[in-house]
Amino acid sequence: MLASFAAVLTAAVAATGGQAAGPAAGLAVEQAVGQRIVGSLPGTTVPGALAQRIRRGELGGVILFSRNFSSRAQLQRLTARLQAERRRAPRPLRSTPLLIMIDQEGGLVKRLPGAPNVSPVEVGERGSAAFARRTGVATANNLRGVGVNVNLAPVLDIGFAGSSVRELRRTYGATAASVSRLGGAFADGLRAGGVLATAKHFPGLGRGPANEDERLNRIDVPLETLRRTDEAPFRDAARRGVPLVMVSTGIYPALDDRPAMFSRRVTTGELRREIGFRGVIVTDDLEVPAVDHLSPERKALAAVRAGNDLLLFCQTDAAARRGAAALVKAVRAGSLPRATVDAGADRVLALARRLR
Template sequence: MRPGVAFLFSVISGAISIFGGIPSRAIASERSLTDAQIAGQHVIFPFNGSTPPSWLVHRIRRGEAAGVLLFAGNGTSAVTVRRLTDRLQAISRPPAVDAPLLIMVDQEGGPVRRLDGPPALGAGRLAARPVLDSLRAGRSAGALLCRTGVNVNLAPVLDLSRPGSVIAAQGRSFGPSPRSVARRGLQFAVGQGEWGVLSVPKHFPGLGAASATTDDTPVTIGLSAATLRVSDEWPYRPLIRRGLPMIMVGTAIYSSLGSRPAALDAGIVQGELRERLGFRGVAISDALDTPALAPWGTHERVAAAATRAGIDLLLYAGPGAARSAVRGVRRAIGRNVVLHDRAAASVDRTLSMRRSMATAIVGPLPALSPRPLGRRGRPCSPG
């Protein structure tokens, strides 16, 4: 593969060695963090309005936030969002955690777009079009997000389209074929990577068999472990082989793999994702303040459980739940030395990725490489 061809997540070279095993010097550097910083660096915070609230500014200044999740209520125009993201990144942070904030959004395309603009087509419509159109959709999303200062897109969706699938009904699946889903999802990510935008494929180990959404209710998927591994998990393989830096773990229960929601189950996060598939990057949860997790206790308890399971970044849709999560993680790591060390290593993994984002060089894969949009080989530097 030619230089500049391996895409964004395979060229975060400074972080790849970290993913393979945290060097002792790196872990030692994170031991200088307080428990409050370790806990806060596990959480992605939402907030209301187009101006960072004082509580969030204070958290960032103290080094107690990994990033933010933006919704339409934070602004939908490129100008408004760019002004907001500039203000967020300009907030000073302690040297130990001085890395770009992760600024995330759901910009899948079609029916799921938090910002005004592309991609116009969602995965459901792209499934019926040439694979090259998925690359173009990723490029258009990446160009928009680059201009607005958003550096992470919680997309593409790698869930298969199955009979009765709510994801398919929403027009969010690239289709029923694992290989077709993988190819289109990969190209979408490549297109975003040309603009320095990180992709987060979701919802591992696969939500295609769900007839209801975990945003509304607890969901149990009864597929056999063999089916999940051969079909639903398969689309992640090509992206992991190329050094994918982040994957979102869902919140459904997979009865053949365990009795807990995926993001709270070490057998799925560590066993399936890391050990079986060889993923070395950052595992981020789907939103943990969903009704799907209500049976599993308070936000504090759920956050602690996700951290114990091996989730690196905890995602939330509500500010109050996110702040409760920090308390939950802090309490859990304060009671368990082993968990404390694992949590510190997790923060190091995430910080390594964030620090490498500014120097990543990206480019399209061969055979699907018409003229890129003009920033190939450079980090996203809008404006």
């Protein structure tokens, strides 16, 4: 059973409130920044340079894709190697597992064979919270068997007519109530199986007609509607204790003209203050074509200033290194407070301690 998130977050919450220094305060700036970076692998083995960064304590997590998988045995060896390198990190980090993530929603978005053997739409058609929870447990068992400890699921976007998530069968339903009930039950099942769940894509992409990776969706609805409907499943997820929330690439004019994951009003204002979420906030992939007009440096700085804790670089190690270097440079120049970096790193480390 995973430890209580409220208990392990005590130090991080204290740090953000200025009451006490959290564990990140004892790290070098490169290490504190590194805990907020999630990198990727090009193939089925761990590159030497990436292993060295993990050993130096300069990487908080790794995201896996189908390109990293040839067999379950191979993937078990790969994740074991990643965690072995983490155990060689500086002492404050070596007992805290590396976050190893994957998108295992079911249906079209599924990186590994095995559970879930149904798409979110199929879960929605069943309409059974018990079935959704069993599906989450089975998915957790599948992922834990190969060393994955974070699932970037469930999708809590409402499947409005004409939306990409509905067309791609990534949604649990067409109402906030059904998405909350079934997506929340799937997340509960992941937790019961020992895998951390991630609610996505806040504040909701269920009205977006385009694939969020390819184009920036503009969700032009009044703020009252957004809060009452689109954000409702995320409010429920926060109450359930879902430990991670992914912020979308969409633009919500009622809140900001920038993509949500670069908007402080969305990430800090809506998710932290309005929703009351106290867990770890993660960006969508910072290398998707929808935002490739921005450099890795600009994206990393904008994401951290907006209030994201974890930055996903899903395509290239070079982009992850450039983003991290920009954050270190900004701290040393005084344009990014070290306390801001430490607060996010403390939340990430508290999250990882749940996996011990």
